[in-house]
Amino acid sequence: DIVMTQSPDSLAVSLGEGATINCKSSQSILYSSNNKNSLVWYQQKPGQPPKLLIYWASTRESGVPDRFSGSGSGTDFTLTISSLQAEDVAVYYCQQYHSSPPTFGQGTKLEIK
Amino acid sequence: EVQLVESGGGLVKPGGSLRLSCAASGFTFSNDWMSWVRQAPGKGLEWVGQIKTKAEGGTTEYAAPVKGRFTISRDDSKNTLYLQMNSLQTEDTAVYYCRTTYYGESAFDIWGQGTVVTVSS
Numbered sequence: 001d002i003v004m005t006q007s008p009d010s011l012a013v014s015l016g017e018g019a020t021i022n023c024k025s026s027q028s029i030l031y032s033s034n035n036k037n038s039l040v041w042y043q044q045k046p047g048q049p050p051k052l053l054i055y056w057a058s059t060r061e062s063g064v065p066d067r068f069s070g071s072g073s074g075t076d077f078t079l080t081i082s083s084l085q086a087e088d089v090a091v092y093y094c095q096q097y098h099s100s101p102p103t104f105g106q107g108t109k110l111e112i113k
Numbered sequence: 114e115v116q117l118v119e120s121g122g123g124l125v126k127p128g129g130s131l132r133l134s135c136a137a138s139g140f141t142f143s144n145d146w147m148s149w150v151r152q153a154p155g156k157g158l159e160w161v162g163q164i165k166t167k168a169e170g171g172t173t174e175y176a177a178p179v180k181g182r183f184t185i186s187r188d189d190s191k192n193t194l195y196l197q198m199n200s201l202q203t204e205d206t207a208v209y210y211c212r213t214t215y216y217g218e219s220a221f222d223i224w225g226q227g228t229v230v231t232v233s234s
Contacts, residue, residue, distance in 0.1 A: 040216070042158075049224035050158065055216045062219070093158055097216065100174055102148075104158045 002026050002096050006105035012113040019081040021108045023094035028075060031098060038098035041070055041079045043090045044107075050093060054079065086112065115139035115223055117211050122228030129201050129232070135194040135211030135225055143167065143189040145215070149196050151207035152227075161185075161196070161209070178204070201232045 003026040013019045029038045037057035042050035052061045054070035057077055067082040081088055089112060094105040121133040135147070148163035162175040164185045173185050184197040194211050208227040215221040 038216070040220075040222070044158075049210055049212075049227055052220060052222040055220045055222070059220070061222070095158070097214070100163075101176055102160050104160070107157045 001101055002029065002099060002103050004094055004096055004103050004105040006092075006094060006108050008108060009106065010109040010111065012111045013081075013084045014113045015086065016083050017113075019084050019088075019110060021079045021092050021094075021110070023072075023077045023079070023105050025075045025077070025096055025098075029096045029098035030074075037073060037077065038096055039070075039072075039077055040095050040097065041068075042093045042095065043088075044093065045090045053092075081110075084110075084112070117213070117223055117225035119209065119211055119225045119228035122209065122230045124231045124233065125201055126234055127201060127203055127232055130197070130199045131201065131230060133196040133198070133209055133211075133228055133230070135196075137192045137194065137213075140213075140221075140223070142187075142192040145213045145221075147185075147187060147194045147211060147213050149185065149194075150210045150212055150224075151205075151230075152210070153204075153207045156207075159207075164194070198230070201230075203232050206230060206232045 005024045007022045031038050039057040041054040044050045053064050053068050058070045069080050071078050091107045091109050093107050116138045118136045125131050146165050149161040151159050162185050165172045182200045186195045210227045212224040
């Protein structure tokens with residue numbers, strides 16, 4: 001199984017400041033057919049299911065604010081929030097869909113400083 | 114509206130069984146792979162298993178902790194996904210989500226609201 005490791009486990013950022021969450025895969029998750037990385041980022045708020053933010057590591061889902069961006073290649077990926085808003089307080093997960101079983105990172109809890 | 118609605122959760126004793134259902138609407142259920150993901154209290158997300166379409170053989174796959182105890186099935190005539198859980202253990206206590214995902218030129222990523230399963234004596 002591909003192991004996904006996120007860092008940090010928790011993060012406190014001031015409103016308006018930027019936040020960066022990292023995700024590392026234990027092996028390449030590059031999909032050769034389109035040369036894109038098979039990685040999604042989810043946001044989960046208490047009592048809610050996860051919400052898709054980013055797919056193919058860097059494609060923003062429709063309706064997601066452009067302050068959210070994804071990047072990375074190889075085995076190292078990043079979710080960046082450019083200017084933290086109060087509604088961004090949540091737990092963020094990365095997940096690979098390159099091979100079965102799909103595997104999630106352990107989550108990063110984002111709070112307001 | 115595209116929607117997944119889980120039901121069937123509840124309190125069950127260790128060693129017991131439970132069947133979860135997931136009713137789909139707003140999309141062509143029979144064309145989509147379906148999966149179950151669970152989340153133990155205060156913990157992260159864990160993939161439980163998936164089922165392919167009937168056209169692809171309806172093949173199922175399971176996570177190691179549930180293999181041999183859980184069975185995923187689908188009834189395309191009822192647009193419903195099932196998770197039969199047997200020999201339940203306290204570690205199976207979680208919110209169980211059904212979901213369907215597809216990533217191509219655009220993304221199709223739909224989750225239900227979840228149903229709570231508590232395994233306790």
